[in-house]
Amino acid sequence: MTIKRVIVLGLLAFFSATTTIGLYLLSKDLIQTEGTFIRSFPPHPAEFDKQLDIHYNSYYFAGYDKGILYLGNYTAPLVVTAIDTSLIYSQEYRIQPESSNFTFKSLQLRVNPPYFYLSDGTVPCIYGGKINNWKAGLLMSDLAYFTLLEPVDSTRFVLRSNKSNTGENILGTFDLRKEDKLKLAENLLEKQSDGDGIFDTDGTLLYSKATSKIIYVYHYRNQFVVADKQAKLLYRGHTIDTTTKAQIKVAHIEKGNQLKMYAPPLTVNAHTAICEDLLFIHSTLRGKYDNIKHWSNASTIDVYNVTSGDYVMSFYIPKLKDASLRNFIVTPTQIFVLIENQLMSYTISNTLQKELLKAKRNTALNQ
Amino acid sequence: MSFALVEHKTRDMRFLALFKKVIIELVCLSYILLFVYAATSKLIDYENFTVQLGQSPMLSALAEWIAPIILVSEFLLSILLLFPKYRLFALYAAFSLMVMFTTYISIILHYASYVPCSCGGILEKMGWSEHLYFNIFFILLAITGVLFYPPTQKSVI
Numbered sequence: 001m002t003i004k005r006v007i008v009l010g011l012l013a014f015f016s017a018t019t020t021i022g023l024y025l026l027s028k029d030l031i032q033t034e035g036t037f038i039r040s041f042p043p044h045p046a047e048f049d050k051q052l053d054i055h056y057n058s059y060y061f062a063g064y065d066k067g068i069l070y071l072g073n074y075t076a077p078l079v080v081t082a083i084d085t086s087l088i089y090s091q092e093y094r095i096q097p098e099s100s101n102f103t104f105k106s107l108q109l110r111v112n113p114p115y116f117y118l119s120d121g122t123v124p125c126i127y128g129g130k131i132n133n134w135k136a137g138l139l140m141s142d143l144a145y146f147t148l149l150e151p152v153d154s155t156r157f158v159l160r161s162n163k164s165n166t167g168e169n170i171l172g173t174f175d176l177r178k179e180d181k182l183k184l185a186e187n188l189l190e191k192q193s194d195g196d197g198i199f200d201t202d203g204t205l206l207y208s209k210a211t212s213k214i215i216y217v218y219h220y221r222n223q224f225v226v227a228d229k230q231a232k233l234l235y236r237g238h239t240i241d242t243t244t245k246a247q248i249k250v251a252h253i254e255k256g257n258q259l260k261m262y263a264p265p266l267t268v269n270a271h272t273a274i275c276e277d278l279l280f281i282h283s284t285l286r287g288k289y290d291n292i293k294h295w296s297n298a299s300t301i302d303v304y305n306v307t308s309g310d311y312v313m314s315f316y317i318p319k320l321k322d323a324s325l326r327n328f329i330v331t332p333t334q335i336f337v338l339i340e341n342q343l344m345s346y347t348i349s350n351t352l353q354k355e356l357l358k359a360k361r362n363t364a365l366n367q
Numbered sequence: 368m369s370f371a372l373v374e375h376k377t378r379d380m381r382f383l384a385l386f387k388k389v390i391i392e393l394v395c396l397s398y399i400l401l402f403v404y405a406a407t408s409k410l411i412d413y414e415n416f417t418v419q420l421g422q423s424p425m426l427s428a429l430a431e432w433i434a435p436i437i438l439v440s441e442f443l444l445s446i447l448l449l450f451p452k453y454r455l456f457a458l459y460a461a462f463s464l465m466v467m468f469t470t471y472i473s474i475i476l477h478y479a480s481y482v483p484c485s486c487g488g489i490l491e492k493m494g495w496s497e498h499l500y501f502n503i504f505f506i507l508l509a510i511t512g513v514l515f516y517p518p519t520q521k522s523v524i
Contacts, residue, residue: 001518009513012459016466023429024474030428038421038428289421289430 032310037241039287039302039314045352046315046335049345052087057341061329063111069329069336070116071343072109080109080116080134085334087345097127097136112151112209121146126157140174144182150207150214152229158214160205168197171205171216173231185231188216192246199265200246204272206279210360213306217272217281220246220265224279226306237309240302241285243268275330277359278312279304282325287314299324303355307362312355317346332356387515394512395454398461399445401505406441413438440464455516462509469502 062072071081118127127136148160155176172184191197203218217224247266271282298316335346420430447457
């Protein structure tokens with residue numbers, strides 16, 4: 001009698017435990033499946049540290065290296081502001097570009113110490129120099145118009161251009177040392193069936209120094225593209241939300257041959273940043289179990305592993321009154337955010353730190 | 368002499384049977400209290416409960432399913448524990464449910480990438496490791512209940 005009951009208890013215990021473990025594994029699997037849209041919020045991955053008034057909302061992050069942030073400024077494109085990561089000391093530099101008769105329309109700064117690059121895709125031109133004297137020489141002009149540019153190393157760049165006949169977005173790499181400088185990667189960006197290849201493929205371009213990967217995150221659908229530094233496709237990943245199709249209506253205005261957005265588009269992935277092997281995406285959509293109060297008072301950042309394409313976790317960056325973040329950058333220990341005319345720093349704490357270290361180890365192993 | 372011994376023995380056995388019966392009653396009572404309390408507090412704040420399950424590093428994708436199942440099983444088991452006819456079965460079931468909860472907590476403590484915020488948790492003031500001990504105690508209660516339960520005629524289980 002007793003023995004029989006002990007056996008039954010043992011069997012029950014075994015089956016109950018395996019069921020729970022099975023459910024755990026199933027759930028883990030489901031989270032990575034497209035369309036579940038369940039975020040996980042570990043406790044406090046990033047804690048607010050400091051806020052600095054930088055007086056203008058025209059600043060943007062141009063780069064980071066060894067404890068120093070470099071900020072560019074859209075309205076004063078030749079000014080570089082260097083701020084230490086404790087947000088105490090700052091210094092302004094003035095870039096001196098080689099003289100030319102270009103008319104700049106949208107100069108963009110990238111600092112990738114010891115080099116910096118100043119580019120304007122509408123000219124088109126790329127200036128480059130070293131940050132010890134901020135003197136910029138012309139590296140390239142009149143090769144291809146581009147709309148986005150990220151430095152890969154001292155002579156190589158990844159850029160986004162437009163196909164000359166259709167105007168569709170296209171990614172490419174550009175090497176100053178090579179005879180055949182520009183190489184377009186036709187297959188990386190995918191136009192959607194009823195899209196025009198311009199608006200529906202719009203997104204943000206990143207280059208991960210740590211893993212030597214090019215990442216392009218679409219603005220209006222739940223996808224991102226990961227390629228190696230030769231722009232060879234590695235894989236197409238998806239973000240956890242359910243927007244598989246870009247929801248954009250484009251109106252063609254005969255007068256002046258213009259294309260305009262018919263209705264405000266549904267932005268999915270607004271801003272992005274990369275650190276080590278982790279991709280950070282500011283997503284504007286609310287997940288299935290997201291607390292509506294938290295969600296509406298903050299910007300949600302989703303973290304993905306670039307090597308595997310897996311979703312890692314999410315966290316919130318609170319809004320400032322009603323303004324949400326417009327630019328952010330992630331270092332191995334901190335997150336810096338620009339909201340309105342404020343620069344804020346967040347300290348990365350244990351849960352996220354652990355993922356970053358894991359990513360760093362994996363990167364080291366792979367190289 | 369021998370007669371007295373037998374009588375002594377039966378008295379002992381009768382005492383033991385009574386003791387076991389009391390223990391079983393206590394075990395069932397504790398389980399009823401626990402389940403009714405836990406299920407009611409989940410029901411009162413049902414949305415919060417689903418959200419919490421949804422944000423735990425495991426089970427999140429299944430929260431919609433699991434939340435009502437847990438709730439219904441807890442209520443059902445507390446009712447079944449009231450009826451002697453179903454008591455043994457209910458004790459086995461309660462034992463299984465407790466093992467499941469305990470496995471869940473152990474996975475969270477040892478394998479999950481993080482331990483979810485227990486702020487506003489199910490049994491609010493308890494930390495996760497205390498919760499683990501609490502559950503193990505209840506598992507032991509269920510085992511005692513099952514083993515002390517008098518033999519049934521239809522000894523299917």
